[in-house]
Amino acid sequence: MWYPIADHHDVIPRHTARTSLHGQELVVWRADDGNVNVWENRCLHRGVRLSIGVNDGAELVCRYHAWRYANRSGGCTYIPAHPRDAPARTAACSTFPVAERHGLVWSTLAGGDDASEPPSIEQLGNDAFVLRARPVRAPADVVLGLLEELNWAPFGSDDTADAAVERTRVPGGVAAVASERGVEERIIFFVQPVDSSRCVVRPVRSGEPTDSVAALRHHATILADVVERAERIQSARPAAPTAETPVAIPTAPPRPERLRVRIERKWATAEKIAAFDLVEADGGNLPTFLPGDHIDLHLPNGLIRQYSITNGPGETAHYRIGVKRDPASTGGSAYLHDRAKTGDVLKISAPRNRFALRRNVPSTILIAGGIGITPILAMAQALDRAGLDVAVHSFVSSEGEVAFRDVLDRLGPVVHRYVGLDPDGTAGVLKHVLTSPDPGVQVAACGPPPMLDAIQTIADAAGWDEDAVSFEYFQTGDIDRSSSFTVELARSARTVKVTAGTSVLDAIRAEGLDLDSSCERGACGTCALPVLDGEVDHHDVFLSPAERAAGATILTCVSRAASNRLVLDL
């Protein structure tokens, strides 16, 4: 059952409103994109009320330990006490359905298909005028009973005479028309059950009268009398047991392995770069993303490609990705450029992250090569919004290759653009940018492998701590697959022969064993396995130099054995 729980005055920008429905306390807040959120008023962490938190326009930030929750999905996006770890993907506030109608904000505690939308009240038409809501310390049924007998003089009439009032019950309230000597006034009194002993009367009038404040005062006086009578009735009643009916809070839906999305918009954001807005195919919320996240796109031709989410915090209505046409495309970017069109439905993975962005360092240097700007955009916007110092160094081959110019323009002077530099020129800029290592600065870079290699070399030479610099590769070079060797799978008690031209992953799967993989280019880490014995010939770009040297992990899609035999924990 849907009830109005607030009106449009209550959900002003950057405010957190508080209310309750059937004993379930709610926080209600409007994000800067206009979306209204209705959530359980409780931080996942210490249970403190989120309504004392901060609505920053994109996320709601808990006042206690600054856990951040995203607009729409309620997913936790950042836990300051664990800056190196992304929050668990399942950590999300309980969210409730929300709709705005007749100037009111509606919600329901029922999950699923019980009621897919609030009632539309025909009598109100399109020009509903919200009167002042009144909280009442009496249960909804007492107040509804009084409203069903309510007489009042319509605003603008001689209020001493008796008016004729007709009343009917409607879902969640009483609809009434008062008329007197040709003056007619139609009002629906909705009643929000706050808990078993309290409610809020939310009257809405059909049409805004000329002297609106006088009308509001007229009706406030009428309603004050109802409130007084209801509270008198309630206080004369024997004390009722105070136990509330337990409310079943809808739990967050399990995170789907594959999501269906629809291409809402496709456009050319730069030369050879197509941008896509992807929305949930059935109109639901998309899973929460973190800055630096990517999604796997499962194309109808069977290919799987990874693309970074470019969105800023709170931009949760769609995922925006940028796809560069690869001249050597085997059907991935070519398909998306030439065949994919608005309205198409695609399968994607839930967002993943291997590019954790810390927000406990005061300053961040972001470096992007070409289309590598895509995850950098999400990170730059998140840091900027958090009030942290950020600089974006974007390298492009020509002005025409500048993608998502609107976002870059919005970020303003923190963006430095370098056009058409050769590798030496690029290295010169990078040396300048990375001159002085600083414990208060982190570096994150995304771009083609030669550029990232250059950054690694320059950062090492300048003395940057390995932990302070992170990379996102978007393509890898050719891999030498000429070796052959044996892989022992310790827990499965199998021995697998890996021949020239096949990968460890292929060989394991040929043996009938299941192993998840995603990019199959050594970039995402999905197919990683622990190494128990043997020496690894690393070809991935996922592991850090230290992890590679330790040799305790192998990315089975690309890496091979440097010894004759590898023992893996599978």
Place this chain on the structure above:
Amino acid sequence: MITLHDYVLSANCYKVRLLLAQLNLKFESVDVDFHPGREHKGAAFRRLNPMGHIPVLVDEDFVIRDAHAILIYLARRYDDGATWYPIDDAHRLGSTAQWMNFADATASTLSAARLVVNLGYDLDLDAARTGGHETLRVLDEHLWFGEREGRAWLVDGDRPTLGDLTVFPDVVLAEEGEIDLLDYPAVRRWLDRVKQWPRFVVMPGVFPFGTG
């Protein structure tokens, strides 16, 4: 040189600190051991204020007690535009005094409940809460209609007055006395507006607006 005999958890001392900040005045805070030491009832403090109350303000050799009296003194002495205590406008001055008196009603209700809950005072908690809700209803209605009529503050005009400044502390701390503000959405919006004053200062239990 201004000296404030002060207690960090006192809403009345907070009023004075709020105005000193708004007027950009430097001052020295002398901590009075109000709880549990009851220093304000001791002989030494009573030489400064025979009533045994905080706050007391000393400006050079002028000694003045009682929060609202201190505020009127500071506003008259240091607020050149007379915005906080608008003596040049009879209606606004009267309304300002009216809301300062309203702050006395919140002190005997909202603040009393907080003293019971936080400091274990022996006062009638039920009466304090019932009375607290009555004052909050009046305040919410006034502020709700203010929003409709283009009035952001308790008194007509573009600028807040000592009316807002004196009512704010007890209301923002009401939930410490377990008086729930759930039913007063217009009050919660006004608290947000006060917190956005340019030189707003906090006290324990009062959060700034935004991540501040």
